[in-house]
Amino acid sequence: xxxxxxxxxxxxxxxxxxxxxxxxxxxxxxxxxxxxxxxxxxxxxxxxxxxxxxxxxxxxxxxxxxxxxxxxxxxxxxxxxxxxxxxxxxxxxxxxxxxxxxxxxxxxxxxxxxxxxxxxxxxxxxxxxxxxxxxxxxxxxxxxxxxxxxxxxxxxxxxxxxxxxxxxxxxxxxxxxxxxxxxxxxxxxxxxxxxxxxxxxxxx
Amino acid sequence: xxxxxxxxxxxxxxxxxxxxxxxxxxxxxxxxxxxxxxxxxxxxxxxxxxxxxxxxxxxxxxxxxxxxxxxxxxxxxxxxxxxxxxxxxxxxxxxxxxxxxxxxxxxxxxxxxxxxxxxxxxxxxxxxxxxxxxxxxxxxxxxxxxxxxxxxxxxxxxxxxxxxxxxxxxxxxxxxxxxxxxxxxxxxxxxxxxxxxxxxxxxx
DNA sequence: AATTATTTTAAACAAGTGTTTAAATTTTTG
DNA sequence: CAAAAATTTAAACACTTGTTTAAAATAATT
Numbered sequence: 001x002x003x004x005x006x007x008x009x010x011x012x013x014x015x016x017x018x019x020x021x022x023x024x025x026x027x028x029x030x031x032x033x034x035x036x037x038x039x040x041x042x043x044x045x046x047x048x049x050x051x052x053x054x055x056x057x058x059x060x061x062x063x064x065x066x067x068x069x070x071x072x073x074x075x076x077x078x079x080x081x082x083x084x085x086x087x088x089x090x091x092x093x094x095x096x097x098x099x100x101x102x103x104x105x106x107x108x109x110x111x112x113x114x115x116x117x118x119x120x121x122x123x124x125x126x127x128x129x130x131x132x133x134x135x136x137x138x139x140x141x142x143x144x145x146x147x148x149x150x151x152x153x154x155x156x157x158x159x160x161x162x163x164x165x166x167x168x169x170x171x172x173x174x175x176x177x178x179x180x181x182x183x184x185x186x187x188x189x190x191x192x193x194x195x196x197x198x199x200x201x202x203x204x
Numbered sequence: 205x206x207x208x209x210x211x212x213x214x215x216x217x218x219x220x221x222x223x224x225x226x227x228x229x230x231x232x233x234x235x236x237x238x239x240x241x242x243x244x245x246x247x248x249x250x251x252x253x254x255x256x257x258x259x260x261x262x263x264x265x266x267x268x269x270x271x272x273x274x275x276x277x278x279x280x281x282x283x284x285x286x287x288x289x290x291x292x293x294x295x296x297x298x299x300x301x302x303x304x305x306x307x308x309x310x311x312x313x314x315x316x317x318x319x320x321x322x323x324x325x326x327x328x329x330x331x332x333x334x335x336x337x338x339x340x341x342x343x344x345x346x347x348x349x350x351x352x353x354x355x356x357x358x359x360x361x362x363x364x365x366x367x368x369x370x371x372x373x374x375x376x377x378x379x380x381x382x383x384x385x386x387x388x389x390x391x392x393x394x395x396x397x398x399x400x401x402x403x404x405x406x407x408x
Numbered sequence: 409a410a411t412t413a414t415t416t417t418a419a420a421c422a423a424g425t426g427t428t429t430a431a432a433t434t435t436t437t438g
Numbered sequence: 439c440a441a442a443a444a445t446t447t448a449a450a451c452a453c454t455t456g457t458t459t460a461a462a463a464t465a466a467t468t
Contacts, residue, residue, distance in 0.1 A: 050426065149387050153373065165364075183354065234456090245418085
């Protein structure tokens with residue numbers, strides 16, 4: 001598991017794990033250092049401060065987070081296929097990183113806006129021209145006419161929420177990890193069908 | 205605004221505000237005391253510990269949170285109406301308390317399971333017999349045949365996520381509070397239509 | 409009114425926080 | 439190899455943390 005990473009990389013890796021699991025306020029610099037097998041002072045030597053390390057971690061996680069999205073948006077497929085593949089890829093990614101959506105939404109909700117804006121992923125999405133593509137399809141009548149914000153909410157909500165709500169749903173329904181994972185595979189199909197039917201009314 | 209509440213009530217009220225806004229680890233006992241206009245020692249005098257105060261707050265918030273749900277489940281309406289009213293009431297409640305879903309999902313995801321189970325709201329939901337009602341309707345063919353977990357995920361996800369993701373979406377879309385609020389009113393209609401169409405295939 | 413119980417206060421506690429320092433070590437450079 | 443630079447270390451810094459204490463103030467009881 002442990003590669004011969006540089007000290008900086010080791011700290012960043014450990015910090016990512018700890019921050020995602022416990023949040024910025026839920027852990028200490030010493031805990032991160034210990035997780036990385038390093039001295040506390042090295043955290044600040046390489047990353048100036050806990051806050052700065054956090055920003056670096058968030059930026060990297062966000063990048064990873066939007067990478068697969070961007071990839072789908074840029075592809076040369078009809079919107080209906082993009083929708084299906086988007087959901088497929090999101091569930092894939094989230095199965096491997098189930099705590100990331102909650103981490104992003106919750107940790108960043110508490111920080112100031114400027115923090116959010118410093119991480120430039122909005123431009124990246126805009127550059128894919130996905131918005132224009134959707135609008136064009138709406139004018140042609142292929143896609144249901146609704147605000148892009150609502151489309152985002154439908155897509156992201158139905159992909160991310162099942163992972164964010166995992167602990168709650170598991171407690172309510174008294175089901176273990178394995179069962180919940182299987183449930184998610186099923187759920188992905190439902191979500192795909194529901195969203196495709198709703199967003200592309202003429203498709204069936 | 206400030207009623208002549210008891211010290212205990214004042215502390216609990218302040219703690220609720222602060223905990224929801226900043227999370228358990230994001231605030232101190234002193235901050236809660238200050239928000240309540242009280243001495244620090246009073247927090248522990250009346251609530252033993254910060255942790256215990258947190259549990260009391262969570263229990264109350266959860267109760268409030270599931271109260272409107274339970275109410276709809278128990279009503280003597282056809283499932284399709286219950287669905288519509290459920291969504292309506294959730295959006296109503298969440299407009300007033302937008303930070304609660306994120307608070308519950310995130311703060312409780314980090315605590316141990318026993319903590320979650322100590323708050324008995326699962327029984328309350330079961331007592332409404334909503335599960336049996338859904339199952340009966342599924343056997344009659346009125347409701348799409350899918351696991352109750354998936355139905356919960358669809359309902360809750362499409363209600364809660366738009367409020368949880370508010371800071372993120374606002375940053376991505378560069379929209380202010382007022383605009384987002386209006387967007388949510390629209391979104392509620394979309395969600396209702398989409399979910400009703402999907403869950404009740406024979407309805408149209 | 410005097411006594412008891414409850415509530416509130418300021419101060420202190422030990423432990424933990426992010427961060428800095430200055431010396432020791434390792435690595436790189438000339 | 440010696441000098442300089444970069445890295446790592448242990449220790450300390452000032453500050454905040456949750457919690458406790460013991461005295462003061464208030465309320466309730468007899």
